[in-house]
Amino acid sequence: MKNEFAYIFELFTLLLGLAVAEMLSGFSGVLKLRARRKAGIDPTAHKVKIGWLIPLLGLVVLVDLTTFWSIIWMGRDVLEMNMLTIFGVLVLIGGYYLVATLVFPDEPELWPDFDTYYWQQKRFVVLAMVLINVSAQAAMMALGGVKAIPPEVLAEYPLFMAASLITMLSMPAMLWLAFSKSRRVNIALLVFIAAVQFLYAIAALGVPFAN
Numbered sequence: 001m002k003n004e005f006a007y008i009f010e011l012f013t014l015l016l017g018l019a020v021a022e023m024l025s026g027f028s029g030v031l032k033l034r035a036r037r038k039a040g041i042d043p044t045a046h047k048v049k050i051g052w053l054i055p056l057l058g059l060v061v062l063v064d065l066t067t068f069w070s071i072i073w074m075g076r077d078v079l080e081m082n083m084l085t086i087f088g089v090l091v092l093i094g095g096y097y098l099v100a101t102l103v104f105p106d107e108p109e110l111w112p113d114f115d116t117y118y119w120q121q122k123r124f125v126v127l128a129m130v131l132i133n134v135s136a137q138a139a140m141m142a143l144g145g146v147k148a149i150p151p152e153v154l155a156e157y158p159l160f161m162a163a164s165l166i167t168m169l170s171m172p173a174m175l176w177l178a179f180s181k182s183r184r185v186n187i188a189l190l191v192f193i194a195a196v197q198f199l200y201a202i203a204a205l206g207v208p209f210a211n
Contacts (some may be wrong), residue, residue, distance in 0.1 A: 001102055015093035016065060016177040018168060021101040023062045026104030030055065033108050035053070043073045048108055053183070056190035057125065064199045088139065092132055099128045115183070122186070126178040130171065163196075163203035170196050 030050055037048070102121050111117045170193055177189040 008015060012089050012093060013069075015089070015097060016069065019093065019097040020062065020065055021064065022097065022100040023058055023103065026058055026100075027055070029104060029108060047112050049113045049115070051113070051115050051138075052187055053122075053190075054104060054114040056187060056194070057118060057122065060190050060194050061103050061125065063194050064133070067197055067201070068096070068133070092136055095128060095132050099125050099132075109188065123178050126174055128186070130174050130178070135170075157203075157207050160203040160207045162201045167196055167200045 005173050033048060034050070102125055105111045105114070108114070173189050173193050173196075177186060177193070178188065180186055
């Protein structure tokens with residue numbers, strides 16, 4: 001089973017790596033745009049307002065992509081090498097790649113205000129992430145990849161237990177984010193979702209059943 005998982009995981013990491021590269025390319029484009037604006041060598045760059053919404057959304061997607069690895073890793077003992085598994089991986093990670101391509105505009109100069117682009121793409125990006133995460137977690141539960149942890153064992157790691165409870169708020173926060181039209185609420189939710197993921201990653205250090 002482990003050898004079969006190795007082949008599946010190679011496909012998974014290849015596709016997910018492309019999505020991560022797309023996100024990093026988006027951040028790179030923003031930094032280059034700011035550099036051109038600061039140097040005064042690109043007249044159109046001065047007309048572009050980047051703001052906070054798009055970079056924060058990009059951070060959330062990037063963090064979610066990295067934590068998504070752990071969901072598939074939980075299935076290392078239950079995933080089998082067959083066409084259904086391969087198709088499932090392609091659908092999920094292909095969806096993530098599509099999401100990654102929509103976070104940053106391909107031609108930033110055409111968007112004088114990045115916030116306008118954010119409000120056009122945000123709902124699709126966030127709801128797609130919710131659907132992908134829920135589908136992957138449901139698949140892992142159905143296959144038996146998610147193992148129940150006895151309360152007495154979990155109690156030995158209070159920080160991890162607290163972080164796990166807080167992480168459960170991420171999904172309601174993402175649904176709220178998808179439909180909220182308030183700029184301040186969107187910024188607060190984006191910061192919260194990213195911070196929760198970082199908190200969980202730190203709390204999971206040294207916890208044997210979290211890896």
